[in-house]
Amino acid sequence: MQDTVLTFKRYEKKYLLSAQQYDALWEKLKDRLLPDLYFRSTVCSVYYDDDAYSLIRHSLEKPVYKEKLRLRSYGVPGPEDEVFVELKKKYKGIVYKRRAVMPAARAEAWLAGGAGAPEDSQISREIDFFLRSHAVSPKAFIGCDRTAWVAADEPELRITFDEDMRWRARDLSLTAGDAGEPLLDTGQVLMEIKLPGAAPLWLAHLLSELELFPRSFSKYGTCYQKDILENYFNGVISCV
Numbered sequence: 001m002q003d004t005v006l007t008f009k010r011y012e013k014k015y016l017l018s019a020q021q022y023d024a025l026w027e028k029l030k031d032r033l034l035p036d037l038y039f040r041s042t043v044c045s046v047y048y049d050d051d052a053y054s055l056i057r058h059s060l061e062k063p064v065y066k067e068k069l070r071l072r073s074y075g076v077p078g079p080e081d082e083v084f085v086e087l088k089k090k091y092k093g094i095v096y097k098r099r100a101v102m103p104a105a106r107a108e109a110w111l112a113g114g115a116g117a118p119e120d121s122q123i124s125r126e127i128d129f130f131l132r133s134h135a136v137s138p139k140a141f142i143g144c145d146r147t148a149w150v151a152a153d154e155p156e157l158r159i160t161f162d163e164d165m166r167w168r169a170r171d172l173s174l175t176a177g178d179a180g181e182p183l184l185d186t187g188q189v190l191m192e193i194k195l196p197g198a199a200p201l202w203l204a205h206l207l208s209e210l211e212l213f214p215r216s217f218s219k220y221g222t223c224y225q226k227d228i229l230e231n232y233f234n235g236v237i238s239c240v
Helices: 021-030 052-062 104-111 120-133 201-209 219-233
Strands: 007-017 033-049 065-074 082-091 092-105 137-151 152-169 188-194
Touching: 021 188, 021 201, 033 052, 033 152, 033 219, 052 065, 052 201, 052 219, 065 104, 082 104, 082 120, 082 219, 092 104, 092 120, 120 137, 137 188, 137 219
Parallel strands: none
Antiparallel strands: 007 092, 007 188, 033 065, 033 137, 065 082, 082 092, 137 152, 152 188
């Protein structure tokens, strides 16, 4: 993974599509896209929060600044397989992402406070500061099957489609598999457009033609609102 990009600064726009909307869009989009380097993958993420769910509650209020911490892998890793520890921040619509790469067992131990960062770097210091500021632990696993594309004539424009989104609030380790309960309705697809600046005119016109508009959508936030919040108030999950 030595060539993997560890820092990002970009805009991300999300579109929740029905099966019919996806089919109509794909017919007009397919000739403009090429498979990304990581074209097909099962994206697995474990989201961290405190016992009061302060991070996701703050995020759902749509503040000017928000941040989240997660562990991510592409495919189900073994304990010694490399995963990403990701600190994702959003300020005034711009997404900043910092990631550190390490074996899954080491990453989980670091975030649990049982081991230090594997190396001293600006990214690891930012994550350590976050861990000192927030008493976090694993709260939700979310998996999905992703196809990733880049625009043929604009390689900095990346479009991903996430299908079969599922989640669980147990077995919160990336090594525990990618099974879970459905998070979206049958046939729904989450499209994310990721780019360093404004969308090209051809894409803006296409989305307008099909009446597709960006929306605020958080995978972890949807888990929280659909199930975790109810359990929290019913006392199944208790706050310390």
